[in-house]
Amino acid sequence: MNRNLYRQASNGLARVFVYGTALVALIPLGLVLAYTVLKGLPSVEHVEFFINSFRPIGIPGGGVAHAVAGTVIMVGIASLLAVPVGILGGVYLVEYGRGRGGDLIRLAGDVLVGAPSIAIGLFAYALLVAPFHHFSGISAAVALAVLMLPVVIRTTEGAIELIPGSLREAGLALGLARWRVALQLIVPAAAPGIVTGALLAVARAAGETAPLLFTAFGNQILNLDPSKPMAALPLLVFNYARQPYPQAQQQAWGAALVLVVLVLITNLTSRFVFRRQIALAGKL
């Protein structure tokens, strides 16, 4: 009797502890979001914040337009590089990647996801900055593309695997070539899942700072030419946050808020799109 009491008590305590950790895990999320909103709102309230570029300390009306433009352009180029390559790579893994070769590519992809982003930045520096002797948006886009690639490959593979085999068999039975089955039947059916992967990759790339440090470098003026140094939102947050001027720190919080909102919207959208994929795959 006594023993059972002990067992029940320890069970109850353990349950409280385990459930407690789940709440503990959410505390930092809540705090980070709350502070970013509270401290960032005063900057974001002004329209000039999104229209103007850098203004020297002491002159009011500085904004982050140059950084938003830089982030959009560099992440855009990186997506153009990484998304098509990633989708075809994912198609390969599903269609032909049963053997050792496929396993090797999967392993490489998973390891590349964990590669330090600063090392990828150094890689892009060695590849595209050092030989040309100047920083550029392009080199940053290449670094971001390397970061995005494995995410797109693996989510594409995952999305296609959700599609029932009967769809592929039906296509092949009709005499369609394998590439037609893959690209015209399977990929469209898996489109929502693939979009999810692309969105997650975009969100990841948009928030990265380390690969931009010695590639995009940063820029104080609005520059739309990716062959020149470019500003970016995360880079701006990093640089302004380390300045002693309250005005710069204030803008860092504002830019951080913009970044968080962008990343969270992308993330939640991808979740919504993925739910449609599951529903769609269920119907096929």
Place this chain on the structure above:
Amino acid sequence: MIRGLAMPRGRRRPPDGFRLLTGLVALAAPISLVLIVVLLAQQGAPAIWHYGLGFLTSRAWNPVSLDFGALAFIFGTLATSLIALALALPVGVGVALFLAEPSAGRLRGAIGIGVELLAAIPSVVYGLWAFYVMAPFVLIHVEQPIVARFGSVGILSGPARETSLFTASLVLSVMILPTLAAVSRDVIRAVPGGLRESSVALGATWWETTWGVILPAARQGIFGATVLALGRALGETIAVTMVIGNRPEIPTSLFAPAYTLASVIANEFTEATGQLYSSALIELGLVLMLVTLTVNVLAQLLVRSTTREARA
């Protein structure tokens, strides 16, 4: 007769151009991996030849006398990552247990989304928050009381600082929590349901089942998740750079400033003058890359073998 149906000799299947094309494209991932290592080795070559193996065991970091060594940074990287892991592991496994429960509640879904959003927040935002909000709070409410009470113990000695090994480890533990929780959750879910059911049928309580059956069955996979999180922690740059204090020494106290491989590259690379200085920094990058590469391959093999067993 059946033989007559077979393909005539010499007529092979037509070459599959699509297979070739997608295969070549898929090689982009392994090629980038190899290229990263090769280019870093090539750019770091001047420092590698100049300092030899002694680079890894030297504590020096003096850009003026061009006296460089990696030891202080290797120490800082390992120390922050391991402390972060120790802090995050119990919470991460707890969250994973909670999320892997068979019953699916609304609260569970919300916490699952929350943990994933934790992974989505950019590193620089964590850094900003940690520097302006967390570090001052931790200094007054955690570090100073500990120093006041246990300051005589070497690694807890003062003076406490806002930016320190401890602060950096704390941010890092928050940042690796999602990896730890998500991978452990998948591993725990992969434990065959029959095990859980048998245990419950024998009259075990929830905790006895979890501690005595589920966790041992998932042990290897959780270890894999831990190693994976270690890989993330080793390479994390920006948030750590903002709160570690950036002092290229091996700290004697938990509350003293330190430096990591990734942070020193982030801080000094664009300002490095001269070939030897920048190639020494690139060699640090190479060391970081090779270490995380090894850790990640190990982790992937561990996680894979568990989830594959479960599938089979």
